[in-house]
Amino acid sequence: MARNREPLNLGVNIGKLQLASPIVCASGTFGFGEELTGLVDFSSIGAVTTKTVTLQPKAGNAPPRIFDSGCGVINSVGLENPGLESFLNDTLPKIKKLNTKFIVSIGADTAEEYAEIVKKLDDVKDVEALEANLSCPNIKNKKIVSQDKEATYQLIQSLTSLTAKPLIVKITPETVDIVGVARAAASGGADAVSLVNTFFAMAIDIETARPYLGNIYGGYSGPAIKPMSLYRVWRAAAGLEIPVIGGGGIVNAADAIEFILAGATAVSLGTVNLVYPNKAKDILGGIKDYMVKKKIKDVRELKEKVPSEGSVG
C-alpha cells in the first residue's frame, strides 16, 4: 500500500542551489514563468530559468523567427528581452511569488557587460542563481564564447569572483571540444554547467527560394536533437566535478531518465514547453513511476548508471 512506502526523494543540488524536483525549464522556452500562471503546476518544476536578460532592452531579430520542421524547431528570436532594469522592477516581484525557484539567465556582448549584470544581480536578495548564456546562436557577427574553452575559463573566472550566488554556464553543442569547455567552466569556478543550447540550422521555402527565417539561420531544438544532446551530456558529465543540467529535445519521462542515466543531475525541458506548458508535471510523474518500478528511492541514485567510455570493456 502506498502509505507504507518510503517517500521518494526527488530533490537534487545544483551546487548551492537546492531543487525540490530534478526538472528545470530551459531559458527562452518558459518566458519568465509568471505568464503561465493558471496553466502550469509550478510545484513539479525544480527551477524556471528565465528568458535571457541583457543590460539594455533587446529588440531581437527580424521576423519570421520560428520554423517547425516536424521533428524540431528552428528559432532566431535573438534574445528579445526588456532589459535588466525592467526585469528587476516589473518582472521579479511577480516571479518570486511562484511556487518554484528561478534561475536568472544573463547575456552580454562583452566581459565588462557580463560583470556589470552579475554585480547588479548579486545585490538582489530574491535572485537565487544565475545562468550565463554563453551559447546563443542568434547573435550576428559575434563569437559564441562557449565554443572556446580558454574564453569560457577567462570569462567565468572573472564572474565567479563577483558573486556568491550559484553560477551555471549554458554551453553550446557547436564546439569541437565540449568536454574541454565544460571542464574550463568548472575550473573557472562555475557551480554547474547546462547543456546543450541549440544547433545551427536553416530551412528554405523552395516556392519563393527564400529562407523561412528573417535571420536566414537559427538554432535547432526539439526531439530531432535528442540523441546528439544526450551524447554530448554523457561526454561532458564523465569525470566532471560539478553537476550537469542536461537536456536538448526531451519530450517525455523516458527521455529525461536517459539524460540522468547519462550523468545529468537535473534535466532541462525546452521546446516541449512551447507545446505542452505543463509537461514537467507529466515527466516528474513518469520519473516517479520508473523509480518505483526499479525500486529506487532517491533520484540521485539514477545518475551515471551508464558507463563512461574508459570503463567500457
Next chain:
Amino acid sequence: MRAKQIEVIVGEIKKVNKEVFLLSFTSSYLAKESRPGNFLHIKINSTLLRRPFSVHKVCGRKVFVLFKVRGRGTNMLSKYNKGDTLDVIGPLGKGFDARPQKQSVLVAGGIGVAPLVFLAQRLKKIKTKNIVLLGERSKKDILCEKEFKQFGFKVYVATEDGSKGTKGTVVDLLKRQLSTINCQLSTNIYACGPKEMFFKMHEAVKAYPDINCQVSFEQFMGCGLGICCGCSIETKAGYKKVCKDGPVFNLGDIW
C-alpha cells in the same frame, strides 16, 4: 490566465470547398470564454508545434473553426474524423474591440473571413449598420456569404477574376465605401487577411484619421502564450507578439 488546455472531440468536419474545411467540437468553457478575434492553439498529429486557428463562430456549446489547407498541419487536420481527439489551448490573444458605432465595416481577404463571422454574430446584437466586404480569387471560393446576410449584414463581393461582384480586390471595395459620407462620419473597420492587404488598407484609410481600423494578423507561432517571442511582427513601437499583444492590432499602430 483565462486560457486552459482542454481535450475536445471532433464533432463534425466538413469540406466547404476544394481547400477549405469547417470543423466543430463541443466545449462549454471555450464557447463561453471565447471572444471575436481570439484564437485556439491546436496540437495536430505530425506537427511538433501547435497551430493557431481563430474562433470562427460559437453556437451554444459548439465551437467552430474554419481553415484552409496550406501546409502540413492544416493538411493533416483536414484528414481528422468525427470522434478524433484534439488538444486545444485557448482562448488566446487579444481580440476585436467591438465598438457601438453607427457603422461597422468588416473586410475579409480570403480565409481571413474566419474570425469575422464570430465578430458579426456579436455585432448584430449591437444596433449598428453593418457591412461586410468579401474578397476572393473567384466566385467558387466565396465563403460565409449566407451567414453574414442572416446576421443582417449588407454583403459586397470582389473577385480577382470578376466571376462575382466587382472585379478587383476587397480594398477596392473598401475605397468605394470610404468615399461615401456616411462612412467618414462614424465607422469602425475590422479586417482579417494577408499583410499585403493590410498595407493597402493603410494607404486607403490614412486620409480618414477618425476611422478606427482593427486588423487581425497571422504569423508563424511558437508557444501562443507570449513566452517564446517567436511570432513577433514589426510595429511603430517596435516588435510586438502576435499571440499576446495581438492577433488584433490597430492598423495605425503598424504603419
